Amino acid sequence: MLRGRWRTMGSALGRVLVVWAASTLTLLALAGILPDFRLRSDDGDSVTEIGLTAAWGAGAFGLLSALVWPVLVRALLLVPALVLGLLVFFLNGSLLWLALDLVPAGRGEVAPQTAVVVAAVMSAVASATSTALAVRDDEAYRRRLYRLAARRRGRRRGGVRDPGRTLPPGLVFVQLDGLGHQELRGAAARGVMPTVAAWLEHSHRLAPWRTDWSSQTGASQLGILHGSTFDVPAFRWYEKDTGEVMVCNRPRSAAELQRRAVDRTADGGLLRLDGASRGNLFSGGADQLALVLSVSARRGRANRSRAGYFAYFSDPAHAVRTAVSFVAEVVRELVQSVRARLRGDRPRVSRGGLYPFVRAFATVVERDVVVAAVLGDMLAGRSCVYADLVGYDEVAHHSGPHGPDTDQVLARLDRSLALLARVAEHAPRAYRIVLLSDHGQSPGETFLSRYGLTLKDLVRAGCGLPVRRRAGRTPSGAEARAAVRAALHRPVEEGAGEVRPARGPDPVVLASGNLALISFPDVPGRASREWIERAWPALLPTLANHPGIGFLLVDGEVLGPGGAVARLAVPGEAEELLARYGPGAARAVRRADGFPHVADIMVNSAYDPETGTVHAFEEQIGSHGGLGGEQGRAFLMWPTELSDPAPALVGAEAVHAVLRRWLGEADGPQVPLEDQRWQGPVGGTLPSAGVPAPDETR
Template identity: 30%
Template sequence: MKTLGNLIRLFIRFLVVWFVDTISLLITAWVISGINIYPVNGTSVIVVATAAALLLGIVNLLIRPLILLLTVPLGWVVIFLVGFIINALVLMITSALMPGFEVDGLWAAFIGGLFLSLVNTILTTLLDIDNDESFYANLVKRQAARQAETEEGESTRGVVMLEIDGLSYWHIQKAVEDGYMPTIKKMMDEQGYQISRVDCGLPATTPACQAGILQGNNHNIPAFRWLDKESNRILAGGQAAAEIEPQLSNGQGLLEGGSSISNMFSGDATKSILTFSKIKAETKEDKKKRAQDMYLLMRNPYFFMRVLVLFFGDMIQEVWQGWQQRRKDVQPRLNRLHNGYPILRAATNIFLRDVGGYLTILDIIRGVPAIYTLFAGYDEVAHHSGPWTRDAMLTLQQFDRVISSILMVMERDAPRPYEFILLSDHGQSFGATFEQRYEIGILDFIKEQLPQGTSAVGTGGGDDGTIGVSAMMGELENLEDSRLAGTVGRAMVSGTQRAMKSNLDQQPGTQEAEPAKVTLCYSGNLAQVYFDLHPRKIALNELNAAYPGMVDELVQHEGIGFVVAYEDDFEPVAFGKNGARNLHTGDVIGEDPLEPYGDVELRSWQVRRIADFSNSGDLILNSTLYPDGTVAALEELIGNHGGLGGEQTDAFIFHPADMEVPETRNSQEMMAILKSRVGLPGPTPIPDRPVEPVVDPWTFAVLGKGLSQVGKWLDYAFHAIKLSR
């Protein structure tokens, strides 16, 4: 019965794709000079185009695999480029065989082939037709299945974990309620899935949170970037991951025996790809496995054509959305063209999203027991447009389709039962930046409190899409070193690396600290401030003696909520405008400076924990939490995370109903929660749902509701044609 259902599904897909190909061919003939369709012997142009589209598909099916097979030794780049040449060749052969279909020369065939692919990709994307059932996708799936790590019929449960970087508990609820994530809503309605809030603790940054989730240990990571006084180096989360993971790992991380895809840390996975901590640290055999995955990815030309179209579409969308903000004078806002940001956004939101999704599907087909993949697109867009905005929510709508594809593969092609879990590492808070509010940046404000001539430097940024792009650059280097890329491929990969590196060189990474008396490392609305008076923590009295009045000015500034400094015995104390809290004893004098930020005992524990890190600054600054719930980033991001205040510490787990999610104080407590789901027997149980009452579809109320959803008519009609729900 399952085989019959698959045959029907494939036949319907064939008819739909044939229809799309016909429309694409008609549009191409209308736009491209030198490609013509005309009636023959009374046969209409539509019939000729329909027949030509069918013949084009047949010729493509016969010619393309043979030519691609001959080009395999030359590498994946040649395969990709030859794909475009094949389009021209197929058009010319079809023209020779099909009366009424004319291609006037090689140049018209080449341009026509490119344009035909472009139109076809746009139409299939708009109509939500994926290429998971194409010849090339099935070829890749078969190759992945031959590398299966488990036998068909394996009864223990694998777990697929997808992380949406920066999406808070409150924001995912809003996204589901507003219809941006229909797949998630359907799982809640039909399978009893739930969204549980978890507190990620401090710092609310990707390196600390991912180290906690994947390694179960994020000790001594006080921010996204920090100064190591002992070595006098600025360490940045992604770039420092390879150096600090060995210190954090006990060999029993979340992904022991599994796969890490597009993460900072590996979770002790057997295979890590696009993962910072392992890009340069693995053995030759490990690098070969990763290169093979990248090679399989390159085998599907439709995948890259689609990604290419969506990539440029996302760049255009970013320019449009930024212009709309300026036109409407939306405040606060940023310059969304700065440093070629639209390119970085498209790379993160489109390219890395789809590459990560594809690699995840390959590992599901192999039966890998635990898979963890990061999606950074929402976090990237929310940083620049705001976490509540429609601009950011649209990235979730796009990612929801990726989730749907992954769930379909889990159901149809996986050799074992899989459980699906969606989560975030931290949330994001919102607000005008410190500089936007007070017309002076935090670094310049500190400089004003220092004696004239005292040097001070600041460093920030990097907890964004540059992390994933840098990881991709590392994988390209790995592919270049392998023989899978071919001679031409290695040359082009090398060129791509240089282009990417020139953009990434503008981004701050792990580096020698500049000679300075004061070094400021900011992460969202949190900042670590280091002084060079001693190669150790510096007590408050020592700071007051060296820089009289500076700490008091920071504490009393309207934009600073609290400042952590150290007593003579190095006990950390949080100072506010009207009081202080000793973070070790809990003694409070005057007003508790942590009270505005929620549960004071929880917040005190979290602040004390990072204050006790040897890598923390001599001062720790956290911005004010304003009455409207916003915070002031100490760097130029209106959506931000790192410290306390707003939604940035409110992460979430989307999970089956039988999964218990206790309260947490730090992201490292999440590892045990997630790891308990790996290797359970059988499929995930689905709770009984109450039977919904039968509704008469012919009532005026139902008719009125249907008429009000005019925007969904085309989508419903198309799904009816596909016989899908």
């Protein structure tokens, strides 16, 4: 035992020396390249003296980074997360400046702007070297992971865990936002997602599940995590009793929807027992939260929704890697957008403005932070984790659900899954990784692009109200934009003027993908068909007979082209009229018709079953939110050790029941003993040195 301890100490010391040597060589190389950086005195030094100066500076910088950096990040906990990501570089440069001041005889000197560059490169090299050494030494890597996990599980409380005790298996649920069942199968078959393909061949099963009419993350994830999708008619809708617009990706709305679901089910949520919620709209009842929108409007240190950012950026090397990848993604989007324009791709939407940065945030920053948080949860031995990766959904809205743009995103997500599987081998309990999605994506030209006007303009024309001469664009409301706003401490959706529309005769028109909702604010309760036809005689015929609209729901009746009418209360009528939208369409519409906050008129776009295309009422060429095509076919992919779900899953509430059953299938109690429940540092995310960051598998 003593010999093994000495061998371990010698191995650790050797890794420290190698990292120190790599940092020293990096410092020497940078001093030779950068004009504003030197490692010699004014009188000149020998090669030996310059080498010793570099070694001194590298050692001082490494020591300061280890001791001072975590304190600085903690002190800046209330700074907006994205601001912290930029501030990281300047703080890191300041530490290097201080380290060079400690060099004897004033041999180290660097300009402030150069210090930022030198510090970033030094941090990246040191982290990469440390990780490479740890990974190459499997035993050292395993011991380090177990040591980190044991420290996080509860020794801070004085408990001592029996090393021979086996914890019951845990579950990690990874939501690949917006990825439909067919697209997942296609990506695995084409070799875009080799990890998923290997799992399907050897260890996992795959099945589709059908969403409700509101095929979007707000409804689906609320149902999956909290067991209820009741009274969520769309992504955004107008509530007459309060006069407010509810938007699923607005923090205040998300908090209210979660409260309503908990009240309805009388249950805390899927993750209430030792769970962690990462990157989601809702908490699921977890006590460990990071990047959860429903709590992101809170202020102060009690707000743990952004904790994952701070824990991740506490390692400057993480910030360097993520920042470089962020810039690369912005450039990639600009190049892809120009290529699409030069090729004359159709359909196409605008991809300018802030979109390249929103895309980079979703596909790089949020992915890296969420994956790192999940790795930390696994090392801490938490019994269940639910994480949402939104990158594919964001890119599919603007590039379409199929093609090289989305394939690149899926390939990087696949590498993140491979990293989760690799780290799971070193966790204190076995983990079963379940993949699922909340909805799919249906392609198609936007309503505005196809017909030259927005639905709001068509509604106003049908009501005889003035219409703008030039059609405006309906902004896209993807989930990633809400995450960006929350990270900037600005948790209000664009178009905030629609939060409380003025009451009056003018209708309120809100889009949710290829589903739209029309409400009359001055009419108490739900407007009847008779009232609408009396007040606005041309409105319903104008909408129902428009080629871009498939059907309307008005007070218990489905209206189709050519005067077709189906009463939901009469069996078979709605099924016949909605047959082209697939099995279960009439059931979904009938269920939504019973919601207290269903709109006066619900509008679903036209759908072509042969091409699978729809017309989004927002500026999205890959859309979801209503009925028609792949958007309503999500997937569930589970390890073979778990029992099979029902043959045909319908609705997110049914998925919730399956996941809850799987949580109960582990041997032994799901909640660890009290001495194992210490909640580690903010967000419970990955420690920095020696553990791979998410993008190190690129």
